[in-house]
Amino acid sequence: xxxxxNAITNWKSQLNINHTLKNEDIAELESHLVDEIDALQIKGxxxxxxxxxxxxxxxxxxxxxxxxxxxxxxxxxxxRITWMFLGTLMWGMATGLFGFIHRGTLxxxxxTSLSKAWIISICSVAMIAFVAGIGFLxxxxxxxxxxxxxxxxxxxxxxxxxxxxxxxxxxxxxxxxIRPLQKVxxxxxxxxxxxxxxxxxxxxxxxIIKIAMIYFVxxxxxxxxxxxxx
Amino acid sequence: MxxxxxxxxxxxxxxxxxxxxxxDSYGYAIIKRVSELTEGEVQWSDxxxxxxxxxxxxxxxxxxxxxxxxxxxxxxxxxLEPGGLAxxxxxxxxxxxxxxxxxxxxxxxxxxx
Numbered sequence: 170x171x172x173x174x175n176a177i178t179n180w181k182s183q184l185n186i187n188h189t190l191k192n193e194d195i196a197e198l199e200s201h202l203v204d205e206i207d208a209l210q211i212k213g214x215x216x217x218x219x220x221x222x223x224x225x226x227x228x229x230x231x232x233x234x235x236x237x238x239x240x241x242x243x244x245x246x247x248x249r250i251t252w253m254f255l256g257t258l259m260w261g262m263a264t265g266l267f268g269f270i271h272r273g274t275l276x277x278x279x280x281t282s283l284s285k286a287w288i289i290s291i292c293s294v295a296m297i298a299f300v301a302g303i304g305f306l307x308x309x310x311x312x313x314x315x316x317x318x319x320x321x322x323x324x325x326x327x328x329x330x331x332x333x334x335x336x337x338x339x340x341x342x343x344x345x346x347i348r349p350l351q352k353v354x355x356x357x358x359x360x361x362x363x364x365x366x367x368x369x370x371x372x373x374x375x376x377i378i379k380i381a382m383i384y385f386v387x388x389x390x391x392x393x394x395x396x397x398x399x
Numbered sequence: 400m401x402x403x404x405x406x407x408x409x410x411x412x413x414x415x416x417x418x419x420x421x422x423d424s425y426g427y428a429i430i431k432r433v434s435e436l437t438e439g440e441v442q443w444s445d446x447x448x449x450x451x452x453x454x455x456x457x458x459x460x461x462x463x464x465x466x467x468x469x470x471x472x473x474x475x476x477x478x479l480e481p482g483g484l485a486x487x488x489x490x491x492x493x494x495x496x497x498x499x500x501x502x503x504x505x506x507x508x509x510x511x512x
Binding site: 193194196197198200201203204205207226227228232233236237239240 | 453473
């Protein structure tokens, strides 16, 4: 059974893809949609048919976001800059954690009786697994774009604060780890070759990610140039 | 008939102001009125009207107010302001000039002999 009220609520929650629509705009569009649905139902259409036709006539989410974006450009940029700032903080956290995993596994494995080849392999696998994990996380966030709308503002500030604090903690931990790493190298200079190998993998992965990000940003901007250069 | 985005954007202001000059109205009714007048030939994407209305409001041509409609739901009504009426007069002049020019051109019969 088609639930009209539920369908309208869903439609509203997916409307604001660009964060360019104010709550008042959404209320106005909803009032229009309901008027149209009423008119279509009087003509004898079912509530589901009326809903589908009314939403189609109103325009796709992309069209609405683009048209409203022309008026509400400041709010669009506040939203973008917030995400740029968040992105920088997250990048700092991810690179910090990446270094932590690299050095951490090396120091931890040094105390085992594993051979150098094993240490290098485990360390590399840990780094790749970490990057893949972050990749899946980002993919999940992008695909579940409704996610950030469901996070309440209180939680959003909590996440924001954590993002400010955690990178500092990781930075301090990484700093502290330099001593044990030096000790490890002094005790067994042959570990240096393993360390330089894993450092090479570390840098290579970082480089690939940076190139991928530049490519993604360039692709994204060329795709959306029309919307941005309003 | 499909109108280009540019033509829709250019004609939206005089159409909206003209509809409002006949009395206060709300988005849905304005669209219905325009589609009635053009006999459904001009198809706007309905949602495109609202940014136009908001821009006209920002420019001071019209004002809006949320009111309770006869259905019991709330609706945002728009009213033409004196500034909007002046703009409408200007628009009228421009469109009359264009209309006259095109009509004259289209009425001229080429001499074939």
